[in-house]
Amino acid sequence: MTESREFCPRCGDAVAARPEPRPGEPRDPDRVLCNDCYFEEFDLVDAPDRIEVRVCSRCGAVHRGNRWVDVGAQDYTDIAIEEVSEALGIHMEAHDVNWEVMPEQVDQTTIRMHCQFTGLVRGSQLVEEVVVPVKIAKQTCNRCGRIAGDYYSSIVQVRATERTPTAEEIEGAEEIAHEVVEEMEATGDRNAFVTEVGETDEGLNMKLSTNKIGKKIAAKLVEEFGGSYTDSETLVTEDEDGEEVYRVTYAVRLPPYSPGEIIDPEDGDGPVLVRSVRGNLKGTRLTTGEDYEARFEEGDAPEARRLGRLADAEETTLVAVEDERAVQVLDPETYQSKTIARPDYMDADAETVPVLKSRAGLHVVPEQADDE
Numbered sequence: 296m297t298e299s300r301e302f303c304p305r306c307g308d309a310v311a312a313r314p315e316p317r318p319g320e321p322r323d324p325d326r327v328l329c330n331d332c333y334f335e336e337f338d339l340v341d342a343p344d345r346i347e348v349r350v351c352s353r354c355g356a357v358h359r360g361n362r363w364v365d366v367g368a369q370d371y372t373d374i375a376i377e378e379v380s381e382a383l384g385i386h387m388e389a390h391d392v393n394w395e396v397m398p399e400q401v402d403q404t405t406i407r408m409h410c411q412f413t414g415l416v417r418g419s420q421l422v423e424e425v426v427v428p429v430k431i432a433k434q435t436c437n438r439c440g441r442i443a444g445d446y447y448s449s450i451v452q453v454r455a456t457e458r459t460p461t462a463e464e465i466e467g468a469e470e471i472a473h474e475v476v477e478e479m480e481a482t483g484d485r486n487a488f489v490t491e492v493g494e495t496d497e498g499l500n501m502k503l504s505t506n507k508i509g510k511k512i513a514a515k516l517v518e519e520f521g522g523s524y525t526d527s528e529t530l531v532t533e534d535e536d537g538e539e540v541y542r543v544t545y546a547v548r549l550p551p552y553s554p555g556e557i558i559d560p561e562d563g564d565g566p567v568l569v570r571s572v573r574g575n576l577k578g579t580r581l582t583t584g585e586d587y588e589a590r591f592e593e594g595d596a597p598e599a600r601r602l603g604r605l606a607d608a609e610e611t612t613l614v615a616v617e618d619e620r621a622v623q624v625l626d627p628e629t630y631q632s633k634t635i636a637r638p639d640y641m642d643a644d645a646e647t648v649p650v651l652k653s654r655a656g657l658h659v660v661p662e663q664a665d666d667e
């Protein structure tokens with residue numbers, strides 16, 4: 296039977312042989328000492344004397360390294376806890392380490408962190424307390440500075456051909472802008488924001504923090520509402536390196552007709568309710584309920600007369616269903632019975648039906664969905 300014996304290099308006491316650390320495992324240079332010598336100078340926790348944190352007083356971002364980081368902290372105490380836990384070092388030989396922290400607010404920008412650590416080292420339970428004062432330096436991050444300075448580097452103009460954009464298009468455009476910004480924020484882009492949204496007589500102008508956002512919004516608007524966009528650059532300044540800085544304007548032009556509009560292509564088959572203007576204009580004939588699609592060369596702008604909008608329709612009494620193709624309704628203006636075309640979307644059992652009276656006559660229109 297062999298007994299491996301080693302001696303403490305500091306006091307000369309015999310110590311039991313310690314297992315070699317596994318390859319790659321950090322090696323504590325003091326591991327050869329006996330327990331008494333080892334614990335004499337042992338620190339469970341390595342803590343800085345004090346921590347200074349730069350925090351954006353507007354958005355709560357924290358400056359780390361050379362950049363601002365969103366930490367999602369609720370308050371300065373949260374930030375202080377986070378920074379202290381980042382800054383503390385636990386001894387590599389310690390196991391089962393737990394810590395508790397008691398923040399003590401000293402003044403508005405100083406929080407004294409009382410931290411108590413427990414851990415297992417060489418089979419002994421250790422307890423250690425450290426106090427780390429955290430000083431909060433309130434500043435303004437780059438993004439908030441830019442927001443406060445109304446900074447923008449692209450503009451999205453929303454206009455429509457031969458009309459002004461509808462309320463749905465204006466609201467939709469704003470929503471899309473905020474969605475795009477949220478998407479970009481979610482990918483960690485701190486510089487994405489909407490600087491300003493303003494309605495004009497012709498439509499909507501939106502100022503955006505970067506060109507990339509402007510382009511994304513313009514493309515998404517066309518995807519959603521049809522039409523097309525062009526971009527143009529304006530030289531605004533030179534940056535500190537002498538590079539030219541351009542501001543890009545994305546001019547979105549929506550098609551002449553929008554969904555919900557009722558038009559007459561004057562081809563002898565009666566008015567059409569516009570359903571989509573993405574690609575070729577598509578709609579529903581008010582006389583029959585059949586589909587209508589503009590020819591390829593007409594695209595989203597077929598030659599047509601504007602008659603009104605689905606929202607202008609009124610409910611009127613359905614007097615009688617005459618046959619497959621005709622019904623009698625009350626004219627909502629004169630209250631006289633009139634025989635008009637019966638489209639296949641009309642509910643023949645209804646007591647009232649929505650109708651639109653226009654220059655093209657009286658037509659039964661589809662029921663409006665609740666969200667329109």
Ligand SMILES: [Zn+2]
Nearest residue numbers: 303306329332
């Ligand atoms: Zn010793």
Ligand SMILES: [Zn+2]
Nearest residue numbers: 351354436439
């Ligand atoms: Zn900020």
